[in-house]
Amino acid sequence: xxxxxxxxxxxxxxxxxxxxxxxxxxxxxxxxxxxxxxxxxxxxxxxxxxxxxxxxxxxxxxxxxxxxxxxxxxxxxxxxxxxxxxxxxxxxxxxxxxxxxxxxxxxxxxxxxxxxxxxxxxxxxxxxxxxxxxxxxxxxxxxxxxxxxxxxxxxxxxxxxxxxxxxxxxxxxxxxxxxxxxxxxxxxxxxxxxxxxxxxxxxxxxxxxxxxxxxxxxxxxxxxxxxxxxxxxxxxxxxxxxxx
Amino acid sequence: xxxxxxxxxxxxxxxxxxxxxxxxxxxxxxxxxxxxxxxxxxxxxxxxxxxxxxxxxxxxx
Numbered sequence: 001x002x003x004x005x006x007x008x009x010x011x012x013x014x015x016x017x018x019x020x021x022x023x024x025x026x027x028x029x030x031x032x033x034x035x036x037x038x039x040x041x042x043x044x045x046x047x048x049x050x051x052x053x054x055x056x057x058x059x060x061x062x063x064x065x066x067x068x069x070x071x072x073x074x075x076x077x078x079x080x081x082x083x084x085x086x087x088x089x090x091x092x093x094x095x096x097x098x099x100x101x102x103x104x105x106x107x108x109x110x111x112x113x114x115x116x117x118x119x120x121x122x123x124x125x126x127x128x129x130x131x132x133x134x135x136x137x138x139x140x141x142x143x144x145x146x147x148x149x150x151x152x153x154x155x156x157x158x159x160x161x162x163x164x165x166x167x168x169x170x171x172x173x174x175x176x177x178x179x180x181x182x183x184x185x186x187x188x189x190x191x192x193x194x195x196x197x198x199x200x201x202x203x204x205x206x207x208x209x210x211x212x213x214x215x216x217x218x219x220x221x222x223x224x225x226x227x228x229x230x231x232x233x234x235x236x237x238x239x240x241x242x243x244x
Numbered sequence: 245x246x247x248x249x250x251x252x253x254x255x256x257x258x259x260x261x262x263x264x265x266x267x268x269x270x271x272x273x274x275x276x277x278x279x280x281x282x283x284x285x286x287x288x289x290x291x292x293x294x295x296x297x298x299x300x301x302x303x304x305x
Binding site for chain 2: 024028035047049051053061097115216219
């Protein structure tokens with residue numbers, strides 16, 4: 001079953017029995033609850049006041065977006081090692097989710113920047129590396145649409161994904177590598193206890209929601225691929241004297 | 245030195261507090277856009293799944 005990939009990889013066998021639609025429902029409900037918690041019951045931050053409430057949706061989006069693109073990198077490596085087109089289906093599904101989350105992350109950050117930095121956009125290292133990330137992976141998805149032959153598409157995507165994935169750690173560590181307007185990475189250790197629980201709830205919610213959606217998407221991609229023409233076998237290099 | 249400067253200026257410089265007041269419009273905008281993107285993406289995934297199922301069913305029949 002294609003949906004078992006995301007569940008098995010991310011939260012283990014107990015959730016493997018859960019249907020993807022159930023994951024989407026649970027994730028959506030948890031996200032609504034966590035967001036409501038952050039918007040109403042969580043206290044305002046001492047300097048940023050109520051604007052800080054953006055944090056509860058911005059940071060989970062960032063974490064899971066980068067996780068999805070890391071998963072796409074693993075799928076790319078797995079395809080190159082195993083040559084199984086199922087890894088290409090998974091690559092497309094995880095990359096698509098990663099691009100959606102990264103683009104949303106950029107919009108959320110831009111809106112948060114206006115009241116705190118005074119500008120919608122700044123060519124700060126964190127923002128610049130994130131913009132490169134969005135365009136690089138969106139470019140790979142666009143490239144895939146122009147390649148009809150499944151094995152060629154899988155090979156080109158896998159190589160391009162591995163190259164683009166070099167930007168994922170750059171995004172994460174950009175606030176430490178360079179002088180940045182952006183604060184350092186948020187984690188339960190760097191966040192006040194009063195703000196941690198809505199953050200955790202929303203992070204788990206986005207993860208569950210995306211696992212469900214990726215599972216459904218992987219099945220759709222696999223179904224369409226299998227319904228199309230059967231891919232030709234892998235090009236095996238022939239010995240030089242084979243035709244003589 | 246600061247005291248001399250204050251005397252020369254005639255009044256104490258007003259240091260900005262660094263606190264942001266208000267800003268709910270930004271918070272609401274972010275949550276509405278996020279809900280639209282998450283909801284829209286989920287809808288798109290389900291829609292493409294249904295379309296692919298019916299297309300394959302039609303091809304087989």
